[in-house]
Amino acid sequence: MKVGFLFNHDALHQIGHTAPIIAQIATFPDVQVHVLTSSPEQQARVRAVIGTEVAARVTFVSLDIGALARAFDAGLRWIAPFRRVAVLRDNLPAFAALDVLVVPETTSLLLRDRFGLRDLRYVWLPHGAGDRSVGYRSVMRGFDLVLLSGQKVHDRMQAMGLIAPGQARIIGYPKFDTIDFTTPPKPLFDNGRPxxxxxxxxxxxxxxxxxxxxxxxxxxxxxxxxxxxxxxxxxxxxxxxxxxxxxxxxxxxxxxxxxxxxxxxxxxxxxxxxxxxxxxxxxxxxxxxxxxxxxxxxxxxxxxxxxxxxxxxxxxxxxxxxxxxxxxxxxxxxxxxxxxxxxxxxxxxxxxxxxxxxxxxFDQGAEPAALRAAHAIVERFGKDAKGRGKP
CATH class of the missing domain: 3.40.50.2000 (Glycogen Phosphorylase B;)
Structure with missing residues (x-):
């Protein structure tokens, strides 16, 4: 099974939410991990999160856009996410080679809804666990699997009819897997004031x-x-x-x-x-x-x-x-x-x-959240991917 992790954003804030899953799922037998990034900064940050040993076991794919798209992006980047959509459109073969795509945002569903990649299975893990209405939209109904941090988000989505029975799994918060909570943080100032x-x-x-x-x-x-x-x-x-x-x-x-x-x-x-x-x-x-x-x-x-x-x-x-x-x-x-x-x-x-x-x-399980996410992905799509037999 080929599992892709897409990082396609202007900034780096989404990486910490799904990149920890890479380190876990890369150890599963019969799983090939592809990390797709749309900038050198994105790739460098993913490598920093997963470590050199895991990075050596996965395939990194750099996504780019054409000359015309770059020209449009030069004028639009300050007001609109034009490049994100162009990255999807201009790299369809890289996505079509996958069985499963894991994303921390919802724009990627354009691969299916606008660009026709209907055999690909889409997994969404929200980049955050907040309360704003933007995190509770009808677009999430389009994902094959939704991975959630805890009961709060799950219950609200369910009450709003945004997730169907069996569509979502509570796995915790993978970003916390990357934080050493046992070591006290360093002060931001050295003057002793709050x-x-x-x-x-x-x-x-x-x-x-x-x-x-x-x-x-x-x-x-x-x-x-x-x-x-x-x-x-x-x-x-x-x-x-x-x-x-x-x-x-x-x-x-x-x-x-x-x-x-x-x-x-x-x-x-x-x-x-x-x-x-x-x-x-x-x-x-x-x-x-x-x-x-x-x-x-x-x-x-x-x-x-x-x-x-x-x-x-x-x-x-x-x-x-x-x-x-x-x-x-x-x-x-x-x-x-x-x-x-x-x-x-x-x-x-x-x-x-x-x-x-x-x-x-945040659900605090016995296993790390990223490992729970990896299990959920493999359990849901492993047999289906073998049946499709992508090379």
């Missing part, structure tokens, strides 16, 4: 960056009691314009003003590996965000959290904002200071909620 991680999303309507970001920076620049690590979702600074079809909204992303870069208690990371390997979510003391699913990685070790609600949405009974029950919610930037200053003292009131949310979101 460090706040500011983790704004790029979503045009709900992100705090567009309307509150400058106010956040001003508050931290004007005090000397807290450090601030600004590490937004890696896609925020990948594009200048962000669009939301769901909310019919466009936003222009401004850069971080130079005056903040000189502040000794403020650091900024627009999207390095440290933004996606839990370096910041493990090391900081207080989380400050809006709608990023990284809050669920944060509560692997429960700590204070504050959420910004620039759109002033009515969130208390909305499952899309379930994580906002894990800390104080701030609707106006004038309330930011008091919320940060009282976050550690107030945390006792949120600890139980965070612990319960973690258990509900």
């Amino acid at each position: 460090t706040v991680l500011y983790n704004p999303h790029f979503e045009p309507r709900l992100s705090s960056w567009y309307g509150m970001g400058e106010g956040v920076m001003d508050w931290f620049a004007g005090q000397d009691r807290f450090n601030l690590m600004v590490a937004p979702h890696v896609m925020l600074f990948r594009r200048r314009i962000h669009a939301s079809v769901e909310h019919a909204r466009l936003r222009w992303r401004r850069d971080l003003a130079h005056r903040y870069r000189a502040c000794p208690n403020i650091r900024f990371d627009p999207g390095s590996t440290a933004s996606v390997d839990m370096t910041y979510t493990r090391a900081a003391d207080i989380y400050l965000g809006d709608v990023s699913s990284q809050i669920y990685e944060w509560i692997a070790r429960p700590r204070p959290a504050v959420f910004l609600n620039p759109a002033r949405v009515e969130w208390t009974s909305d499952p899309n904002f379930g994580h906002w029950h894990l800390g104080r919610v701030v609707d106006d930037i004038s309330a930011l200071g008091p919320a940060i200053e009282s976050a550690q003292a107030e945390f006792a009131g949120y600890r139980a909620a965070q612990e319960a949310a973690f258990r509900h979101t």
Whole structure:
């Protein structure tokens, strides 16, 4: 059985979710693993996650696009994911040679729905375990197998009719397999002050960056009691314009003003590996965000959290904002200071909620999550792949 793992994105944040499965499934008899990447950076990151020994046992395939597509992408890359679709269209033989394709996103279903690869079996593992509505869409019905982190996501998808009986398997969170939770994280600053991680999303309507970001920076620049690590979702600074079809909204992303870069208690990371390997979510003391699913990685070790609600949405009974029950919610930037200053003292009131949310979101099995995922893939498709007999 030929199992492909596709990494086809502008940034590296999806790799940690499915790459750990490669290291497990590559040891199974009668399984050939193909790793398909659309950039040298993607391939390098996959190799780093799986290690040199596993990398030597798998086949790496570099995906590229034609000259005309590259010309279009040069003008569109800042506002639209044109290249991702072009990579699918321009590399159909590489995908057609596979029996199973494992992906951390949903665009890949275009291989079947637009480009006609109907013999290929599609496996989806969401890159994150958050609450936003974008993670609960009808497109997921098209996957042959869906691998989920825990009961929270499974039950919500089932209640919405997005997964059929037997279509999904709860396997845990493979990204956690790559993290050494026994070793204390290194401090992000060496001044002994509490460090706040500011983790704004790029979503045009709900992100705090567009309307509150400058106010956040001003508050931290004007005090000397807290450090601030600004590490937004890696896609925020990948594009200048962000669009939301769901909310019919466009936003222009401004850069971080130079005056903040000189502040000794403020650091900024627009999207390095440290933004996606839990370096910041493990090391900081207080989380400050809006709608990023990284809050669920944060509560692997429960700590204070504050959420910004620039759109002033009515969130208390909305499952899309379930994580906002894990800390104080701030609707106006004038309330930011008091919320940060009282976050550690107030945390006792949120600890139980965070612990319960973690258990509900991430299933902790006896086996590593990546191994459970590998078993699920082989059990579902192994016999079927032999029957098709691809060379």
